[in-house]
Amino acid sequence: MIEFENVSKHYPDGTVAVKDFSLQIPAHRTTVFVGSSGCGKTTLLRMVNRMVDPSHGVLRIDGEDITNKPAVELRRSIGYVMQNSGLMPHFTVAENIATVPRLQGMSKAASRKRALELMETVGLIPGQADRYPHQLSGGQQQRVGVARALASDPNILLMDEPFGAVDPIVRAELQEELLRLQRELDKAIVFVTHDIDEAFLLGDQVVILAAGAQKLQVGSPSEIIEHPANDFVASFIGAQRGSRALSLKQTEHGTVLIDAQGRTQGKLVEDGTVQ
Amino acid sequence: MIEFENVSKHYPDGTVAVKDFSLQIPAHRTTVFVGSSGCGKTTLLRMVNRMVDPSHGVLRIDGEDITNKPAVELRRSIGYVMQNSGLMPHFTVAENIATVPRLQGMSKAASRKRALELMETVGLIPGQADRYPHQLSGGQQQRVGVARALASDPNILLMDEPFGAVDPIVRAELQEELLRLQRELDKAIVFVTHDIDEAFLLGDQVVILAAGAQKLQVGSPSEIIEHPANDFVASFIGAQRGSRALSLKQTEHGTVLIDAQGRTQGKLVEDGTVQ
Amino acid sequence: MNLISDALSWIFAAEQWQGDGGLAALLGQHLLFTVLAVLIAGVIAIPAGWAIGHTGKGREIAVGIAGIARAVPSFGLLILLVLLLGVLHKPEAALLTFVVLAIPSLLAGAYTGFEAIDRKTIDAARAVGMTEWQILFKVEIPLGLALLVGGIRSAVLQVVATVTVAAYVNLGGLGLPIITGLNLRRFDMVLGGALMVAALALVLDLAFATAQKAAVPRGLGARTKKKFHYTDDQITLEREMS
C-alpha cells in the first residue's frame, strides 16, 4: 500500500505543483490519476520512486517512510513506464528489459533469459530481442517499456501516460493487454492519463485532479459516472464524449442511443453480454 | 464539389499510398477521412491542393481538372490547416494570418485589418496579433492556423488532424468552435483524423479508410453506426470505446448504460434534450 | 609572466604602430585578407549551400568537397600555389588558400541552416501558395540565417588564425612579427604578434556572436534558444556535414 500524507511540492521557481495531498493507494489494484495538463499528476507519480522529493509531508510504502531507503535501491524495486517509453536507445530490446536485473548484479545470461520470458509476457516475439528501440513501432516500444518495468518483479508499477503517444487502435490493444496482465500479475499500478475514457477503462480507483493536485473526486468509475461530485467533474467526464447523457431512439436497425446533439453514440442490446 | 476519379498514388519508393480511389465531396459539407495510421488520408488530402500529384486518375474541383491551374494559385485559393499548425515561427500572429492576402498582393494595412477580423472569427483576442506563435498555447496556435486558412475566403478548407496535438479538453472546445464556424461559413471542409469520435462529431459524410485509401464505408455517422458495412468497421468504430454495444442497468441513481465489460458508459435521460 | 609583459610592452611601444611595417598596417593587412577571403568564399559557398539546402540535392558532393578542403593543409597549399602561380601572384595564391579554408564552414552554415528548419514550416509555406523563390527568401533564408552567421563566424576565426602564414610569402599581416621574431629569437615579437591575432579573433568572435543572436528571428525566441545554442558553432556545423 502506498500512502500520501499531507504531501506538498513546491518547485524552486515557485510553482506549487502539489498542495497538501493525501491518499491511500491499495495494493493489487489499479489507481488512475486523471486531470488536465499541468495539474500535478506526474509530480505525484514521481514522488513514489523519489524522482521528486516532497517539500512537505510523508510518503509511505507498506507503512515505511520511503526516505528511509536509499533512492537508487527504491527505484530498482519499483517499475516505471513513461510516455515515449524512455527506452535506452543504445540498448537492444533484451538489454533494455534486463537493465534492472543487471544493475542488481544478475549475470548476463540469466538476465537475458529473464528478458526473453518477459517479452513473451508482454506479447513481443523473441526475434525482436536484438533489435534497437528505433526499429520497433511505438506500440512495441511501449510493450518493451512495460516489460522493463516488470523485470525486477516489483510490487508497484508506475505508469505515466504510457499509451499517450500511440494511435487509438494500438492504444486500445495495449489497454486490453494491460487489463489482462493485471489479472495475472496483481500489482499495485499507479497510472496517469488525461484521457477520462482510459481512466474509466483501466482504473479500479480513479482520482480526478485539478491544478495543484487538488482531489476533485475519488472513486470507482461507476461511482463517478453515476454520481459526479460536482458540475466540474460532470463536465470533465462528459467533455470527451460530447455528453454522457444519452437517450433512446428507435431506428429501422433497432434501438440506438443518441447524445444531446442527436448524434448516435451506440446501440442498445438486450443484456450486458457482448452482442 | 471535389471529385476524385480513379486516383492512385505511388511514391517513388514503391509505396502505394492510394489505390484507385473515387469519391465525390459535396460543397458546404464536412467530409471526414478516418482510418488508422498510414492508410493514405494525408495523401488524399494533399492531392486536393496539389501538394501531391496523383500517379493516375483525375481530380476535379467544380468540374475542372485541377492540373489546369498553376499549383501556386490553386493553393492560395484553398485553406489548409495541419497538425502543429505549421505556422511560420518568424511571423507574428497577424502576419501569419495575412500570409495569403499578402502573397496575393493585398496592402500591408488592408491585410492586417483582415487578419484582425479573422482573429475575432476564430476566437482570438486582438491583443495577441503581435505575438509570435511560440508565445501562444497549442490550442491558440491551431486557431491561428484556421484563421490563416480562412484568410483568402476559400471555398475549400483542408484540415489534416488539426486537433491531434492538443489536450482533450481544448480539443473538445476547438471541435465545438469548428462546428459553429461551419454553420456560419458553409465551406466544403475535408477533415482528416484517426479519432472515430471526432469523425462522428464533425462529419456530415464520414469516409472510413483502410490501407491504400481503400474505402471501407462512406456515409453519415448514423448510417455507419447503425449499419456498419462489415465486421472490421464495426470493430473499428467500437475499438475506441471498448464497445458501442450498450445495455441498460438500473442503479440507485437512475438508469445507466453499461458496455460489454460492465463499465458504465453514460446515463439514460428521458428524451434527447440535454439533462 | 615576464614574457607576457615583454610582449605587451612590445605591442604598446608607440613606434611599433607606425610606418609600412607597423602594427597598424599589419593589422589592416590581416583584416583585409580575412574579409576578402571570407567574402569570396561566401559568394561561392553561400548560394551553393542554399541551393543544396533548398533542393536537398548535392549534399554528398558538398560533404565530400568540404571534407577534402578541410583535409588539405593550408601551409602546403599556399606553397604549392605560390610555386604554381609564380611570385608575382602571391596575393592571389594566399587569397585562394584562405578561400579554400573558409569554404567548408560557410557551405555547412548555409545548408545546415536550411536543414535545421522544421520541414513542416516549409511544407506549410508551400501549401499556402508560396512560390519556390518566396519560400527561399521569406522562409528559408530568414530562418537559416542564424546558423549561416555561425558558419561565417567559424570561417572568419579559422581564416584569422591562418592569415598569419601570409607573412611567410611576404604578404604582411600579423604573422610578420611572429615569423621575424621566430628567426631572431625575439619572444616579445612572437608572443606580441600572437596576442594581437588572438585579440583580433576575440573581437571578431564577439561581434559575430552578437550578430548571430540578432540573426535569430524574433519569433524563435525562448523556444529555440536552446537548439541554437547547441548548433551555433563550427563543430556542430561540421558534425551535421559528416
Added chain:
Amino acid sequence: DPLATESDAAQDGGTTVVVGSQAYYSNEIVAEIYAQALEGAGMEVERQFSIGQRDAYMPQLEDGSIDVFPEYTGNLLQFYKEDTEARSSEEVYDELKKSLPESLAVLEAAEASDQDSYTVTKKFADANKLTSIEDLAGITEPLTVGGPPELAERPYGPKGLESTYGVKAEFSATGDTTVEDLVAGTVNIANVFTADPRIQTEDLVVLEDPKSLFLASNVVPLVAADQSEELAEVLNPVSEKLTAQVLVNLNVHSTVDKKSAADIASAWLASEGL
C-alpha cells in the same frame, strides 16, 4: 628533459655518431656527405636532419645529443659573438675557434662557402654598371632589398647597408622566394646565399663587398670536442675536396636534377674516391 625524444635517442650512443642538419636542402646534402663518409669509415651513424634554425639545434650540440653538424663559420661566429669584427675567412675561422664553448670544436673548414650576399640581376647590373655594393649608392631609382623577414633586424640588413655603404633601400620580406622576386622584379637587390645554384642558372650577379658588410662563411663541420680526433680523420679529407664550385654543383643536382641528398652525396663521394 625526459619528454625530448631527440635527446633520449642520442644519449645511449657512445658508439653511434649523431649527424644533424638544418632544414635547408644544401646543408642537408653536406650533412649526408658527412654521414656517408663516417659510415664509410665504419661508424654507426644516426641522422637528425632538418632541425630548423640555429637557435633550435645549438643547445642539442652543446649538450651532446648531436655530434656532427655542417656549419658555416661566419654565421656560427655571429651566433656566439654578435659584434665580431672579423671578416676574412681566416680571421673568422680563428676567432670562431676561440669563441666556441668547450664542448664543441670545428674541424678544418672547406673552401666552399655559403654566405649572405647582395645579389642583383645581370640586366640590372649592366644597366647601372654595378660590380660592388658601393655602386648602388649612385642609383637614383628607388631600391628594394628582398630577404628573409629577420633581415630587417640584422646588422648587415638595410640598416647596415645604409651605415656602411650609404645605400638607402626599402626592405621586403620575401623569405623563401627571394630569388624569384628578384627575377620577377618585385625587388631589385636580394639577400642570397652564395652557393645558390640559381646565381648561375638565373644569370645573377653577386655584388662585391669591399667594406666587409658580410662575414666570410665557409662550410665547416662542427663537432663534439671529445670526438674531434676520430671525426677529423674522416671529415677533413672531405672538407678539402669541398670547393665552392663543388657545393654549387651539388645544389644543382638537388634543385635541377631533383636528386635526393643521399644519392647526391654517395655519387660525389664515389667520384672523389672518398
Added chain:
Amino acid sequence: MNWILENLGLIGSLSLEHLRQSVIAIVLGFAASIPLGWVAWKYKLVRGPVVSLTGLLYTIPSLALLMILPVLTGMSAISEANLILALAIYAVAIMVRSVVDGLNSVDPATRSAATAMGYGTARRFFAVDLPLAGPVVLAGLRVTAVSTISLATVGILVGVTNLGYLFTNGLQRRIIEEVLAGIIAVAAIALLVDLLLLLAGRWLMPWTTASTLKRRTPAPKSTERAAS
C-alpha cells in the same frame, strides 16, 4: 610525377612519422576533453568560460604556440613532444565543445528514465550519458582528427620532421611535385583516419546505424517538389 615515384620511400616514412605524431596528439586531446567537457556541461557556471576559453585557444597561431610553449614548459622547441603538446591543445579547443554538445544532445527523458530505473550518478554517466553523447562526440573527434593531421605540418617550421618537410624542402628546391605529394599524402592520411573513425563509430555504436525496419514516413519534401 617522377620525383614522387623516386621518393616513395621518403614519402612513406614521413607519412608514418606524421601519422604517429598526429595520433598521439589526437588521443591526448580526446582524453583531456572528456573530463573538461563533462565539467563544463555539469556546472553551468563554468560552461561559458570553459567553452569560450578553449575555443579561443584555437585562434593562437600555431607557429607562435610552438615557440611559446617551450618557454612555459621548459621542453625543447624542436622536440616532437612540443609539437604534440601544441596539437593536443588545438584538439582540446575543438573537442571540449563537442563533448558539451554531445552531453547536451542526450534526451533528458532518457536520462531521467535511467535514473528512475536506479542508476547511480557515476554509473549512469558511463552507461548512458557518454555512449549517447557518442555520435556528437565522434563527429567532433573526426573534425579534430582531420584538422590535427593537416595542422601537424607546421611542425617542420620549428624542426620537427613530418610531411611538412616536403613543403619547405620542395619550396627551397622548387620541386612542385614534392609539395603536391605532401599535400596529397596529408589529405589522404586525414581522410583515411576520418574513415577509420567513422567505421569505429559504427562498430562501437551499433544502434546508430541499425536500420529502421519499420518504414519511417519520409519527409514530405521530395514529393512536394515533384508536385510543384
